[in-house]
Amino acid sequence: MKKKVISALLCATMVLGSVCSVFASESExxxxxxxxxxxxxxxxxxxxxxxxxxxxxxxxxxxxxxxSAGNAFFEVAAAxxxxxxxxxxxxxxxxxxxxxxxDAQIRVLDNLISQDFDAICIAANDVNALQAKLQEAMDAxxxxxxxxxxxxxxxxxxxxxxxxxxxxxxxxxxAVYDIAGGEGQWAILSxxxxxxxxxxxxxxxxxxxxxxxxxxxxxxVEVAYGDDEPQKSTDQTxxxxxxYPDLKVICAPTTVGxxxxxxxxxxxxxxxxxxxxxxxSEMIEYTGADDAHSCPYFYLWDMQGLGALSAYTTIALVxxxxxxxxxxxxxxGDLGEYTITDAADGGTEIILGDPLQFNPDNIEEMAExx
Ligand code: RAM
Numbered sequence: 065m066k067k068k069v070i071s072a073l074l075c076a077t078m079v080l081g082s083v084c085s086v087f088a089s090e091s092e093x094x095x096x097x098x099x100x101x102x103x104x105x106x107x108x109x110x111x112x113x114x115x116x117x118x119x120x121x122x123x124x125x126x127x128x129x130x131x132s133a134g135n136a137f138f139e140v141a142a143a144x145x146x147x148x149x150x151x152x153x154x155x156x157x158x159x160x161x162x163x164x165x166x167d168a169q170i171r172v173l174d175n176l177i178s179q180d181f182d183a184i185c186i187a188a189n190d191v192n193a194l195q196a197k198l199q200e201a202m203d204a205x206x207x208x209x210x211x212x213x214x215x216x217x218x219x220x221x222x223x224x225x226x227x228x229x230x231x232x233x234x235x236x237x238x239a240v241y242d243i244a245g246g247e248g249q250w251a252i253l254s255x256x257x258x259x260x261x262x263x264x265x266x267x268x269x270x271x272x273x274x275x276x277x278x279x280x281x282x283x284x285v286e287v288a289y290g291d292d293e294p295q296k297s298t299d300q301t302x303x304x305x306x307x308y309p310d311l312k313v314i315c316a317p318t319t320v321g322x323x324x325x326x327x328x329x330x331x332x333x334x335x336x337x338x339x340x341x342x343x344x345s346e347m348i349e350y351t352g353a354d355d356a357h358s359c360p361y362f363y364l365w366d367m368q369g370l371g372a373l374s375a376y377t378t379i380a381l382v383x384x385x386x387x388x389x390x391x392x393x394x395x396x397g398d399l400g401e402y403t404i405t406d407a408a409d410g411g412t413e414i415i416l417g418d419p420l421q422f423n424p425d426n427i428e429e430m431a432e433x434x
Contacts, residue, residue: 065123067153068393069079069177071205073190073264074139075134078430082336084207084339086174089395093381097306097346098179098345099107103415105381108235110328114266117203118385119152119376119379119380119385119394120152120153120303120379120384121149121152121153121154121379121382122152122153122154123153123154124149124152124153124182124183124379125155125157125180125181125182125228125381126149126153126154126155126156126157126181126182126183126184126375126378126379126382127156127157127158127176127181127183127184127185127410128142128146128156128157128158128159128185128291129144129159129160129161129172129173129176129184129185129186129187129290130142130158130159130160130161130168130187131160131161131164131169131187131188131189131212131255131292132160132161132164132189132212132292133160133161133162133319134160134276135292136319136343136345136346137212137343137367138160138187138212139319140343140368140371140434141154141211141212141367141370141371141374142158142371144367144369144370144371144372144375145158145185145374145375146158146287146366146371146374146375147372148371148375148397148425149374149378149379150378151329152300152375152379152397153270154379155374157176157181159172160172160174161172161178161189164189164256164259164291164292164293165189165190165256165258166188166189166190166193166194166258167193167308168189168196169186169188169189169190170193170194170197171321173186173194173197173198173200173201175258175434176201176206177197177200177201177204177206178254178359181206182207183206183207183210183381183382184195184198184201184206184207184208184209184384185196185208185210185211185224185374185375185377186208186209186210186211186215186220186379187209187210187211187212187213187259187261188194188210188213188214188215188219188260189199189213189256189259189260190215190258190260191214191215191216191258191260191409192219194215194256195216195218196221197237198215199218199291202221205341205384207221207225207378207381208220208221209221209222209323209374209377209381209388210222210224211221211223211224211226211370211374212224212226212261212370212411213259213260213261213262214260214261214264214407214411215260216409216411217330217407217409217410217411217412218250218411219386220383221381221387221388221416222311222381222386222388222404222411222412222413222414222417223407223411223412223413224370224374224377224413224414225311225363225407225413225414225415225416226365226366226370226416226417227415227416227417227418227419228415228418228419229264229265229268229408230268230280230416230420231361232268232303232317232341232419233268233269233272234268234272235260235419235421236269236317236339236340236341236363237268237269237272237273237279237317239315239361239362239363239393239426240313240315240339241279242284242344243252243312243313243337243339243360243432244282244310244312244313244337245284246281247281247308248281248282248312248313249280249283249285249308249310249311249312249399250283250284250285250311250312250314250315251284251285251286251287251303251304251308251311251313251314251315251316251317252266252269252284252286252287252288252289252308252314252315252317253287253289253290253291253297253304253314253316253321253322253325253340254266254287254288254313254317254318254321255290255291255292255317255318255320255321256289256291256292259292259318261397261432262318264285265317265409266317269315270284275317275367279424280300284427285308285311286304286307286308288300288301288304290301290316290318290320290321290324292318292321293320294320294324295324297316297318297320297321297325298320298327298328301314301325301328301329302328303327303330304336305334305336305375307343311336312335312336312337313336313337313338313339314336314337314339314340315338315339315340316338316340316341316342317340317341317415318340318341319342319343319346319364320340321340322340322342322346322347322359322362323339323342323343323346323350324351325340325358326338326342326347326359327350327358327359329350329358330349330350330356330357330358333402334358337359337360338358338359338360338362339359339360339361339362339363340348340362341358341363341364342362342363342364342422343364343367343434344427344430344431344433344434345431345432345433345434347359347362347422347427347431348427348428348431351423351424352424353397353424353428356386358425361421361422361423361424363419363420363421363422364420364422364424365416365417365418365419365420366416366417366420367433367434368434369399369416369417370416372397373396373399373402373414373416376394376395376396376397376399377396377402377414380394380396386404388404388412389404389412390404390406391403391405392404408432
């Protein structure tokens with residue numbers, strides 16, 4: 065029930081967030097509010113009904129592997145994944161590697177392959193380094209799905225992409241442009257240098273910047289890596305602002321990085337501003353349009369939806385409802401119907417939805433969700 069109320073709220077905010085950030089006029093904002101209210105009412109009605117969609121996971125044993133322990137991002141996604149699988153009659157073991165590295169994930173996978181799992185759903189710490197191990201899992205009859213961060217096309221059956229890679233990159237690039245006032249130095253504070261998802265977003269941002277003259281006056285001075293560790297991310301932020309005194313914006317496409325950078329910049333009264341991908345609950349005290357706040361606005365996506373869609377996808381793979389081939393469709397429980405499409409890396413993916421913007425208008429409400 066809690067999950068359904070959350071999706072009703074989220075649905076309203078998603079419509080508001082995405083529509084309001086695109087349209088500025090008052091009447092359009094009113095229309096967006098109406099649409100949001102309707103969506104919330106609809107979701108509320110659905111919440112009152114019994115959920116019937118989605119294949120049963122009766123007897124299924126599924127492992128969920130995150131990138132690293134102690135990251136609230138994975139805890140939120142895992143809670144929703146687990147709740148979804150258990151509601152369908154299956155069981156989930158959530159496992160975190162000791163560090164955010166491929167080697168640590170290989171040790172986790174070794175252990176899982178020797179047990180009796182029907183499926184492994186993984187957020188990869190490296191694009192290519194897990195291939196042999198994930199192939200070994202698939203050869204052993206274990207279905208392999210991935211979420212958040214994709215191992216290469218040969219290492220998985222399907223990837224649940226939280227938001228299109230291009231869409232995330234475009235939203236971040238435009239935020240950097242807007243916050244910098246269209247010109248000046250900016251830097252990226254990423255997770256690890258091997259992180260598949262961050263590298264895909266960074267590459268897409270760079271090609272957007274290079275292919276459009278609009279961004280010609282922005283200078284990307286450095287890509288720094290905080291390894292999704294709070295202290296290292298803080299140290300990297302300090303080093304960036306010291307090295308580049310004219311730095312206007314840091315873009316941190318990692319929830320760990322953005323939270324650490326937000327605190328450092330705000331506590332030190334830095335003129336450098338921040339955007340990126342963050343959890344509203346970790347960013348609430350740093351989000352504001354005035355000088356007292358380090359982050360005017362940032363993005364993420366529907367976190368509960370990510371966990372639930374990853375769960376339904378994995379269940380469907382185990383049941384044989386899908387094989388992971390492009391063009392297949394399936395019902396992801398109360399999230400509705402999804403179609404598997406071609407991903408840019410030659411594999412296939414299922415895209416959850418659009419990136420969501422968090423700003424002073426919606427941060428308080430969203431911070432209650434995740
Ligand atoms: C961190 C992780 C995760 C990423 C988010 C945005 O929590 O690196 O993989 O998707 O940030």
